[in-house]
């Protein structure tokens with residue numbers, strides 16, 4: 001009989017204590033933070049599911065690499081290690097380190113876009129959208145139709161709408177579409193994967209029109225695992241072989257190493273285009289640093305070189321995707337409405353359905369996130385009307401799972417807390433804004449419960 005229990009594929013060598021607080025203490029801390037979880041002290045949080053970005057645990061190999069970091073300004077051997085590792089997986093000719101993903105995006109879009117251009121993407125992540133729009137270009141989201149239906153359980157809800165892409169490419173001169181980008185997995189769309197067939201088709205359309213195709217690769221390893229599990233023809237391939245095929249269809253990529261780089265900081269930009277690479281390296285020198293370190297310390301390059309390989313480890317990916325799915329399935333079995341099926345890095349609770357008595361104007365997502373903190377010291381984040389003001393399409397609460405940080409019992413605790421809030425959901429009150437900044441208001445907003 002095959003063993004059914006999936007365990008964390010690591011043992012713990014160094015621990016970071018977390019501590020319980022009382023409900024009274026949390027009530028006071030939440031009031032002092034004006035009901036905005038960004039304003040809490042991290043130390044007052046028991047389980048921190050605010051983000052999976054840069055919050056992962058490094059391995060013994062990564063920590064050993066930290067000690068071996070070569071801090072030479074130019075030609076560091078840590079850069080060679082980094083470049084070789086990135087190239088083994090992606091196959092791209094030019095590899096430029098950056099301090100994080102958004103720096104790679106800024107450099108890419110500044111070299112490729114001009115006002116009036118359109119950049120299609122399955123769904124732009126918020127920094128990707130902002131960096132595209134900052135050049136005067138339009139960031140156009142064209143997710144597949146099923147992506148917009150939270151309860152739809154299609155296996156590849158991260159896919160791009162191929163018909164919409166084809167229409168866009170046929171209607172526009174290629175000089176107005178400087179590149180097409182696809183985000184794997186689709187973060188803003190619920191952490192849903194993109195199929196190899198979709199990537200292949202997007203790549204073919206781009207080739208036909210002579211348009212470069214780039215991948216926003218932040219969660220390339222999680223996406224590769226989903227392809228292995230769900231797409232016919234890939235069950236016997238390793239996640240690395242799948243990742244290699246995925247990248248082979250593209251002309252370049254941007255990457256945040258804070259996600260599947262398994263590092264606490266860093267990113268990179270890749271391209272096969274010699275002429276673009278030259279312009280990009282010039283911009284890199286201007287704001288990030290010399291091209292062999294690009295705003296990172298040699299030790300960070302070592303951590304990433306090792307981390308992107310570890311992210312493709314089959315035991316790790318199995319644990320990662322299973323544990324996220326476990327959380328999603330446990331709460332949805334009891335009726336909690338979530339975006340289906342569970343994504344790779346996070347579970348998204350549909351707060352509008354969870355709290356139907358709270359109008360959207362009273363921020364059901366903020367109310368639910370506050371309640372999860374009060375009930376059990378869990379920090380999540382609202383992705384809805386507070387974050388996107390009038391532009392929100394859904395009222396979600398995201399529970400993002402840091403990599404290799406929490407164990408099964410931590411997740412069981414999170415399940416128990418969510419279910420006890422679910423039991424008494426009718427008593428939860430809406431929220432009112434008392435302060436908002438003119439932009440990116442969710443980071444600093446102040447709120448109070450509506451009595």
Ligand SMILES: *Cc1c(COP(=O)(O)O)cnc(C)c1O
Nearest residue numbers: 100101102125127187218256258
């Ligand atoms: C995090 C992220 C980025 C930006 O990376 P940073 O390292 O936070 O600058 C870009 N795209 C996606 C899909 C992301 O998840």
